[in-house]
Amino acid sequence: MAEDPRKIVEEGYDLVAAAYSRLERENQWPRMRWLSKVLSRLAPGSSVLDLGCGSGDPADIEIARLHHVIGVDLSKAQIGLARQNIPKGRFIHEDLSSLDFPDESFDAVVSFYTLEHLPREQHGPILQQIHSWLRPEGLLLFSYEKGDRNDVTVEWLGAPMFFSMYDPKTIMRLVKDAGFDIIEADVESQLEQNREVSYLWILARRK
Numbered sequence: 001m002a003e004d005p006r007k008i009v010e011e012g013y014d015l016v017a018a019a020y021s022r023l024e025r026e027n028q029w030p031r032m033r034w035l036s037k038v039l040s041r042l043a044p045g046s047s048v049l050d051l052g053c054g055s056g057d058p059a060d061i062e063i064a065r066l067h068h069v070i071g072v073d074l075s076k077a078q079i080g081l082a083r084q085n086i087p088k089g090r091f092i093h094e095d096l097s098s099l100d101f102p103d104e105s106f107d108a109v110v111s112f113y114t115l116e117h118l119p120r121e122q123h124g125p126i127l128q129q130i131h132s133w134l135r136p137e138g139l140l141l142f143s144y145e146k147g148d149r150n151d152v153t154v155e156w157l158g159a160p161m162f163f164s165m166y167d168p169k170t171i172m173r174l175v176k177d178a179g180f181d182i183i184e185a186d187v188e189s190q191l192e193q194n195r196e197v198s199y200l201w202i203l204a205r206r207k
């Protein structure tokens, strides 16, 4: 690996935070529909962790209506926006792979459009961490770009950006190996700069 992926992603999102927030205005992404599958299963006042929360708009704004939201993001620009957008949320400027929460801290963990920005050999260990942070029966929802790419850096929204992901079968196996039952999984496409991009959506429950 030539350059530190964490540095590429951190500097990249500091540059493209505003451009990224405009992307979804092109059309509606499936994020909120999937999020509603989590929120409909939670009691009011639950604790929800959002990994790679970005600006918090729109997911954390919705979560914070009834729940405690804790967002984590590597980009200072994104965390700044999230703090403005959701004043009652708690937002941590940190690499999600170096977090250390006590066991059984959360009722749900969500992560949208983020895991594919970390080297894929970290994906299994991160899923195991999430499992330990969730209370028994806790929910995990994440999207995962459909593909099979091992550590590539490409131009994205005008900045270099790092991507790395396993094929859908492998990531589903890693979810199960980490101790989750998959409730629902599906591949959905969305438009990004007039390009169709497909994501695997996984909703799972901690055993």
Ligand SMILES: C[S@@+](CC[C@H](N)C(=O)[O-])C[C@H]1O[C@@H](n2cnc3c(N)ncnc32)[C@H](O)[C@@H]1O
Pocket (backbone or CB within 6 Å): 006, 009, 010, 013, 020, 031, 051, 052, 053, 054, 055, 056, 057, 059, 072, 073, 074, 075, 078, 094, 095, 096, 097, 111, 112, 113, 114, 117, 118
């Ligand atoms: C495509 S954006 C998604 C933002 C938001 N989740 C959403 O649904 O719009 C990916 C976000 O993940 C963050 N991110 C990427 N790698 C990260 C890491 N290792 N730790 C924390 N945040 C990370 C980026 O800074 C960026 O804000």
